[in-house]
Amino acid sequence: MGFFSFLILGLLAGAIAKLILPGKQGGGWFVTLLLGIVGAMLGGWLGGLIFNVNLQGFFNLSTWLLAIGGSILVLLIYGMIAGRRADK
Template identity: 40%
Template sequence: MMYWIGMFIAGLIIGVIAKLLMPGKDPGGFFVTGFIGIAGMFVGGFLSGMIFGTSPTAGFQPSGYIGGIIGAVILLFVYRLATKSRS
Protein backbone atom coordinates (compact mmCIF):
# COMPACT_ATOMS: atom_id res chain seq x y z
CA MET A 1 0.00 0.00 0.00
CA MET A 2 2.77 2.43 0.89
CA TYR A 3 4.47 1.64 -2.43
CA TRP A 4 1.45 2.88 -4.38
CA ILE A 5 1.15 6.04 -2.30
CA GLY A 6 4.84 6.75 -2.84
CA MET A 7 4.48 6.19 -6.58
CA PHE A 8 1.49 8.55 -6.64
CA ILE A 9 3.37 11.33 -4.85
CA ALA A 10 6.50 10.76 -6.93
CA GLY A 11 4.33 10.85 -10.07
CA LEU A 12 2.98 14.27 -9.15
CA ILE A 13 6.53 15.54 -8.69
CA ILE A 14 7.59 13.88 -11.95
CA GLY A 15 4.70 15.64 -13.72
CA VAL A 16 5.98 19.00 -12.50
CA ILE A 17 9.52 18.12 -13.63
CA ALA A 18 8.19 17.06 -17.06
CA LYS A 19 6.33 20.38 -17.33
CA LEU A 20 9.53 22.26 -16.49
CA LEU A 21 11.47 20.28 -19.09
CA MET A 22 8.80 20.89 -21.71
CA PRO A 23 7.47 24.42 -21.20
CA GLY A 24 4.49 25.69 -23.08
CA LYS A 25 0.76 25.97 -22.77
CA ASP A 26 -1.10 22.89 -21.63
CA PRO A 27 -4.85 22.85 -22.13
CA GLY A 28 -5.41 20.70 -19.04
CA GLY A 29 -3.50 22.71 -16.47
CA PHE A 30 -1.86 21.49 -13.29
CA PHE A 31 -4.11 18.50 -12.60
CA VAL A 32 -3.76 16.97 -16.06
CA THR A 33 -0.01 17.49 -15.93
CA GLY A 34 0.01 15.77 -12.53
CA PHE A 35 -1.95 12.80 -13.85
CA ILE A 36 0.37 12.58 -16.85
CA GLY A 37 3.28 12.51 -14.40
CA ILE A 38 1.65 9.70 -12.43
CA ALA A 39 1.05 7.69 -15.61
CA GLY A 40 4.60 8.40 -16.79
CA MET A 41 5.97 7.29 -13.44
CA PHE A 42 4.09 4.00 -13.53
CA VAL A 43 4.86 3.23 -17.18
CA GLY A 44 8.42 4.57 -17.25
CA GLY A 45 9.27 3.08 -13.88
CA PHE A 46 7.88 -0.29 -14.90
CA LEU A 47 9.73 -0.31 -18.23
CA SER A 48 13.04 0.80 -16.72
CA GLY A 49 12.64 -1.90 -14.08
CA MET A 50 12.22 -4.47 -16.84
CA ILE A 51 15.23 -3.13 -18.76
CA PHE A 52 17.55 -2.93 -15.77
CA GLY A 53 16.15 -5.94 -13.92
CA THR A 54 15.08 -4.20 -10.73
CA SER A 55 12.04 -5.05 -8.66
CA PRO A 56 9.31 -2.41 -8.67
CA THR A 57 9.02 -2.66 -4.88
CA ALA A 58 12.79 -2.46 -4.27
CA GLY A 59 12.56 1.12 -3.03
CA PHE A 60 14.33 4.12 -4.48
CA GLN A 61 15.80 3.30 -7.88
CA PRO A 62 17.27 6.18 -9.89
CA SER A 63 16.55 4.33 -13.13
CA GLY A 64 12.86 4.22 -12.22
CA TYR A 65 12.67 7.94 -11.65
CA ILE A 66 14.64 8.74 -14.79
CA GLY A 67 12.36 6.39 -16.74
CA GLY A 68 9.36 8.08 -15.12
CA ILE A 69 10.52 11.51 -16.22
CA ILE A 70 11.13 10.29 -19.77
CA GLY A 71 7.73 8.57 -19.81
CA ALA A 72 5.99 11.70 -18.51
CA VAL A 73 7.67 13.92 -21.11
CA ILE A 74 6.59 11.53 -23.87
CA LEU A 75 3.02 11.37 -22.55
CA LEU A 76 2.91 15.15 -22.22
CA PHE A 77 4.08 15.49 -25.83
CA VAL A 78 1.42 13.02 -27.03
CA TYR A 79 -1.23 14.82 -24.97
CA ARG A 80 -0.31 18.14 -26.54
CA LEU A 81 -0.47 16.65 -30.02
CA ALA A 82 -3.88 15.08 -29.31
CA THR A 83 -5.41 18.25 -27.93
CA LYS A 84 -3.85 20.46 -30.61
CA SER A 85 -5.47 18.43 -33.39
CA ARG A 86 -8.91 18.80 -31.79
CA SER A 87 -8.89 22.58 -31.68
Protein backbone atom coordinates in the same frame (compact mmCIF):
# COMPACT_ATOMS: atom_id res chain seq x y z
CA MET B 1 6.81 1.46 -3.22
CA GLY B 2 3.48 2.33 -1.60
CA PHE B 3 0.42 3.78 -3.25
CA PHE B 4 0.81 7.30 -1.84
CA SER B 5 4.50 7.47 -2.62
CA PHE B 6 3.66 6.45 -6.19
CA LEU B 7 1.10 9.29 -6.36
CA ILE B 8 3.69 11.78 -5.12
CA LEU B 9 6.28 10.41 -7.55
CA GLY B 10 3.79 10.78 -10.43
CA LEU B 11 2.88 14.33 -9.47
CA LEU B 12 6.49 15.42 -9.14
CA ALA B 13 7.59 13.58 -12.29
CA GLY B 14 4.75 15.20 -14.25
CA ALA B 15 5.65 18.64 -12.91
CA ILE B 16 9.33 18.17 -13.77
CA ALA B 17 8.38 16.92 -17.24
CA LYS B 18 6.25 20.05 -17.76
CA LEU B 19 9.22 22.21 -16.75
CA ILE B 20 11.55 20.38 -19.13
CA LEU B 21 9.26 20.51 -22.17
CA PRO B 22 9.17 23.82 -24.04
CA GLY B 23 5.90 25.59 -24.70
CA LYS B 24 2.68 25.70 -22.75
CA GLN B 25 0.99 22.44 -21.88
CA GLY B 26 -2.63 22.60 -20.86
CA GLY B 27 -4.10 21.11 -17.76
CA GLY B 28 -3.86 21.89 -14.10
CA TRP B 29 -2.40 19.95 -11.21
CA PHE B 30 -4.92 17.11 -11.55
CA VAL B 31 -4.05 16.52 -15.21
CA THR B 32 -0.36 16.76 -14.25
CA LEU B 33 -0.94 14.12 -11.56
CA LEU B 34 -2.74 11.77 -13.94
CA LEU B 35 -0.21 12.20 -16.75
CA GLY B 36 2.65 11.85 -14.28
CA ILE B 37 1.24 8.60 -12.89
CA VAL B 38 0.65 7.22 -16.38
CA GLY B 39 4.15 8.39 -17.35
CA ALA B 40 5.73 6.77 -14.31
CA MET B 41 3.95 3.52 -15.09
CA LEU B 42 4.97 3.72 -18.75
CA GLY B 43 8.55 4.60 -17.81
CA GLY B 44 8.72 1.70 -15.36
CA TRP B 45 7.28 -0.70 -17.91
CA LEU B 46 9.62 0.44 -20.69
CA GLY B 47 12.58 0.47 -18.31
CA GLY B 48 11.85 -3.10 -17.31
CA LEU B 49 11.32 -4.15 -20.91
CA ILE B 50 14.33 -2.43 -22.48
CA PHE B 51 16.89 -1.97 -19.67
CA ASN B 52 15.74 -4.68 -17.22
CA VAL B 53 15.26 -1.98 -14.55
CA ASN B 54 12.05 -1.37 -12.61
CA LEU B 55 10.63 1.22 -10.23
CA GLN B 56 12.29 0.04 -7.05
CA GLY B 57 12.22 2.74 -4.42
CA PHE B 58 11.13 6.32 -4.02
CA PHE B 59 14.68 7.65 -3.53
CA ASN B 60 16.26 5.59 -6.30
CA LEU B 61 17.73 7.65 -9.18
CA SER B 62 16.68 5.14 -11.84
CA THR B 63 13.10 5.34 -10.55
CA TRP B 64 13.04 9.12 -10.98
CA LEU B 65 14.70 9.06 -14.41
CA LEU B 66 12.29 6.43 -15.70
CA ALA B 67 9.27 8.24 -14.25
CA ILE B 68 10.33 11.62 -15.68
CA GLY B 69 11.19 10.10 -19.06
CA GLY B 70 7.83 8.33 -19.20
CA SER B 71 6.05 11.54 -18.17
CA ILE B 72 7.79 13.48 -20.93
CA LEU B 73 6.68 10.87 -23.45
CA VAL B 74 3.09 10.95 -22.16
CA LEU B 75 3.06 14.78 -22.19
CA LEU B 76 4.27 14.81 -25.80
CA ILE B 77 1.52 12.40 -26.82
CA TYR B 78 -1.05 14.39 -24.81
CA GLY B 79 0.14 17.61 -26.47
CA MET B 80 -0.27 16.13 -29.93
CA ILE B 81 -3.80 14.91 -29.14
CA ALA B 82 -4.89 18.09 -27.32
CA GLY B 83 -3.27 20.27 -29.98
CA ARG B 84 -5.30 18.60 -32.71
CA ARG B 85 -8.48 19.14 -30.75
CA ALA B 86 -7.72 22.81 -30.17
CA ASP B 87 -7.07 23.41 -33.89
CA LYS B 88 -10.56 22.29 -34.90
